[in-house]
Amino acid sequence: MLALLVNGCSSLGVEPWERDILSAPDMQFSEPGAASALTQHFYFSKEAASGGQGFAGGGCGCN
């Protein structure tokens, strides 16, 4: 599935000098900041589903 996606996506993209907007912090997926950590821990303690972008283990009892 990934191979198909990679192949299909090979026509997308930009040249190296066209990355001005994409280099902004707001355009990064993995922003491992405080807000993200707090939010993920909150939902881990309230819902049965976890993980997705990160790993599913929460490292807490969360009773």
Next chain:
Amino acid sequence: MKKITRKLSAASYALLGLSSSVVADESPWLFDVGIMNFNEQDRNTGLELTLKGTRATNEGGLFSIGAEIDVITGATPNGASSSEVPQVFTMASGVGFYRVDANELPADDTHMDTRLAINAALNDPISQNLTGDYHALMSMEFDYLAFALGGSLSWDFNKKNITLVMGGNLEYNRVHPVGNTTTPFSAMQAPGQPPIRGESAKTKKGHEISIGLNQIINRTSLMQLRLTRSRFAGYLTDSYKILSVVDSQNAATLGHTLYYLYENRPSSRYMSSLYLAYKKSLQAGVFDFNYRYFDDNWQIRSDTLETGFKFKREQGYFWRPSLRLYRQDAAYFYRHSLPNGEALPLYASAELRLGAFDATTLGLELGKDLALGRKQSLSIEYYTQQGESHPDDAIGLQRQQNLYPTLKTWVIRYVFAFKW
């Protein structure tokens, strides 16, 4: 100040087993600090503080170390159903007790949980197109201990427009509940009576693998895909949770709570998730959207959809409204209560988190992006969780009870980042 940062550096290198020469001496630390307070209506209140320091390495990567402290107090639902009469529950220690009024959701208001977690991560450029990310975590509560260790490899190609990511994570958890672990389906004893208990501590181990792809679409948009598979095995039961056993034999007292049993969950859980995310930069700001599909062998299937728009104003100010929609099916062993006179199922839990529900989060963030990586923001969110209040299989007196009261929670979060 230099002494403090040097000590912080030394401690953080040690956690990941690194030599202090890895980190560039003159590079400043970027600190990311967050404080979150949540208030559940008639239930818990939580305060969580997180601090993370990140610094560039000599190899052009990033090294970070962080700590989280949280304190949760208030009333935690214990799994029992509300009843037409007041109820008395024995505390986990087996010594004390707490009372719950008639028609109220049974919750342990003697509960207080504190947690300290420390984590470290290293982003390591191995070659021009290959990057390694490694992380370690240790989390401690008075009745719970967790360790996690993992990493991922990211491979850039097609002029770095595509990144393939493969990762894994190992987790070890040890639970040692107050009063020892409970014997599955044993009856809650009266306060002061010897409780029926098992071992003092049990373990749970987990491993996860993920594979994903990041794709730059054009100058203003990009997307992300992740597939994750994980397995947890060991003690997955919550020793503090019980189920009400209700009368199903006598017409006059049908649905009346007779006694309580401690829950029992399967000893393994396989989880899979598919995660898709998209970002688009526009003149007014940045639009983001993500969707997650989740399922597991407990037959919990869920969909999560999140979206927001960061409206950018002059001088770095911004505001970002957001919406999150979540739904999940119940675990196959979720039971709001058990009828007496019937054989016990193999597994059963009445924990609300394992029931079917819909949840909505409405959020608003106000903040300011500053130069040199500094920023600060304040966000307010309102989270509601609605389950089946009056399920079809409720009997007799239970039909007058709300068996899944709506959870309403205000969340306030303040984060700021600064260089030092």
